[in-house]
Amino acid sequence: MDSNKDGVLSSKEWGNGVAKHKDVIAKFFGGATIEEIGRQFARIDADSNKELSWDEMLKAAGIEA
Ligand SMILES: [Ca+2]
Numbered sequence: 001m002d003s004n005k006d007g008v009l010s011s012k013e014w015g016n017g018v019a020k021h022k023d024v025i026a027k028f029f030g031g032a033t034i035e036e037i038g039r040q041f042a043r044i045d046a047d048s049n050k051e052l053s054w055d056e057m058l059k060a061a062g063i064e065a
Protein backbone atom coordinates (compact mmCIF):
# COMPACT_ATOMS: atom_id res chain seq x y z
CA MET A 1 0.00 0.00 0.00
CA ASP A 2 2.89 2.36 0.76
CA SER A 3 3.66 3.13 -2.89
CA ASN A 4 6.42 5.67 -2.29
CA LYS A 5 7.91 3.69 0.61
CA ASP A 6 8.11 6.63 3.01
CA GLY A 7 6.69 4.57 5.87
CA VAL A 8 3.33 6.34 6.05
CA LEU A 9 0.15 6.15 3.99
CA SER A 10 -1.18 9.27 2.31
CA SER A 11 -4.92 9.48 1.66
CA LYS A 12 -4.18 8.59 -1.96
CA GLU A 13 -2.23 5.49 -0.99
CA TRP A 14 -5.00 4.58 1.44
CA GLY A 15 -7.60 4.99 -1.30
CA ASN A 16 -5.64 2.78 -3.69
CA GLY A 17 -5.13 0.20 -0.94
CA VAL A 18 -8.83 0.17 -0.10
CA ALA A 19 -9.70 -0.42 -3.75
CA LYS A 20 -7.23 -3.32 -3.96
CA HIS A 21 -7.54 -4.91 -0.52
CA LYS A 22 -11.09 -4.02 0.46
CA ASP A 23 -11.83 -7.29 2.29
CA VAL A 24 -8.67 -7.33 4.39
CA ILE A 25 -9.00 -3.67 5.33
CA ALA A 26 -12.69 -4.06 6.18
CA LYS A 27 -11.82 -6.93 8.48
CA PHE A 28 -9.32 -4.86 10.46
CA PHE A 29 -10.91 -1.43 10.37
CA GLY A 30 -14.60 -2.02 9.65
CA GLY A 31 -16.87 -0.66 6.95
CA ALA A 32 -18.98 -2.48 4.40
CA THR A 33 -18.61 -0.42 1.24
CA ILE A 34 -15.54 1.14 -0.38
CA GLU A 35 -16.92 4.51 0.68
CA GLU A 36 -17.30 3.50 4.32
CA ILE A 37 -13.88 1.92 4.43
CA GLY A 38 -12.38 4.99 2.80
CA ARG A 39 -13.87 7.12 5.57
CA GLN A 40 -11.92 5.13 8.17
CA PHE A 41 -8.91 7.21 7.13
CA ALA A 42 -10.01 10.14 9.32
CA ARG A 43 -10.63 7.84 12.29
CA ILE A 44 -7.28 6.06 11.97
CA ASP A 45 -5.37 9.33 11.53
CA ALA A 46 -5.16 10.05 15.27
CA ASP A 47 -2.87 13.11 14.96
CA SER A 48 -4.76 14.44 11.89
CA ASN A 49 -1.62 15.02 9.83
CA LYS A 50 -3.32 13.46 6.78
CA GLU A 51 -0.95 10.51 6.84
CA LEU A 52 -1.37 7.12 8.43
CA SER A 53 1.63 5.81 10.30
CA TRP A 54 2.06 2.13 11.07
CA ASP A 55 1.43 2.94 14.76
CA GLU A 56 -1.85 4.65 14.00
CA MET A 57 -3.01 1.69 11.94
CA LEU A 58 -2.09 -0.85 14.60
CA LYS A 59 -3.93 1.15 17.25
CA ALA A 60 -7.00 1.59 15.04
CA ALA A 61 -7.00 -2.16 14.39
CA GLY A 62 -6.87 -2.77 18.15
CA ILE A 63 -3.28 -4.03 18.13
CA GLU A 64 -1.09 -2.03 20.48
CA ALA A 65 2.29 -1.22 18.95
CA1 LIG B 1 3.65 6.58 1.48
Ligand SMILES: [Ca+2]
Binding pocket: 045, 046, 047, 048, 049, 050, 051, 052, 053, 056
Ligand atom coordinates in the same frame (compact mmCIF):
# COMPACT_ATOMS: atom_id res chain seq x y z
CA1 LIG C 1 -1.29 10.54 11.28
